[in-house]
Amino acid sequence: MMNTIDFKETQRFRIWWAWLTVLALNVLFIYAFVQQIIFDIPFGSKPASDLGLILIGIIPFIFLFILLSIKLKTRINNSGIYYRFYPFQFTETLIEWHELRDAYLREYNSFHEYGGWGIRIGTAKTGKAINTSASCNTGLQLQFTDGKLLLIGTKKPDDIKLIIDAVMASGKINRRI
Numbered sequence: 001m002m003n004t005i006d007f008k009e010t011q012r013f014r015i016w017w018a019w020l021t022v023l024a025l026n027v028l029f030i031y032a033f034v035q036q037i038i039f040d041i042p043f044g045s046k047p048a049s050d051l052g053l054i055l056i057g058i059i060p061f062i063f064l065f066i067l068l069s070i071k072l073k074t075r076i077n078n079s080g081i082y083y084r085f086y087p088f089q090f091t092e093t094l095i096e097w098h099e100l101r102d103a104y105l106r107e108y109n110s111f112h113e114y115g116g117w118g119i120r121i122g123t124a125k126t127g128k129a130i131n132t133s134a135s136c137n138t139g140l141q142l143q144f145t146d147g148k149l150l151l152i153g154t155k156k157p158d159d160i161k162l163i164i165d166a167v168m169a170s171g172k173i174n175r176r177i
Contacts, residue, residue: 005077007163009156013070014133015117022063029057070118072132074152076163081142083152085119085130095142095150097172102143103164105157109137114151127151140164 032043037050048056066087073092075082080096110131114120120129127149131139139151140160154160167173 005163007076007159009074011072011132011155013067022067025060026064029060033057072130099144100142100173101145103173104141105138105161106141107137108139
């Protein structure tokens with residue numbers, strides 16, 4: 001009988017250039033708002049109406065809100081692996097142990113293998129990936145019984161390795177390669 005498994009990890013979106021871009025856009029629209037609406041000095045050579053400026057200025061704040069809310073929550077317990085990528089997944093996904101043929105840690109390059117970060121669809125060779133950061137280059141590679149692949153990024157590879165080793169030793173994942 002395997003001991004109780006209880007692993008939890010929450011990762012935030014940490015792509016610096018995305019944050020820099022969104023923050024710069026917000027600063028620009030705050031500046032435009034203050035100049036045109038508060039000081040009554042038109043912003044630019046062909047200024048938008050005050051209402052237009054306000055409506056356009058909402059967009060960078062929406063992007064900022066989305067960046068602030070992006071997080072990948074991963075839980076592993078005796079039932080299997082749970083994950084949810086906020087705010088894009090409305091419910092948590094459960095992968096039960098019996099659905100897997102294999103599970104192991106591997107290093108990867110999200111940009112080269114999957115074209116970026118987030119919920120990504122790679123090739124038939126790489127499968128899908130879910131990750132939040134360029135600095136996270138280790139993932140839990142899952143191979144399903146139907147051959148499909150899913151990689152879940154982690155910043156706690158040592159903790160996950162212990163769990164996967166225990167799961168494999170318990171026979172919860174039957175390697176049928």
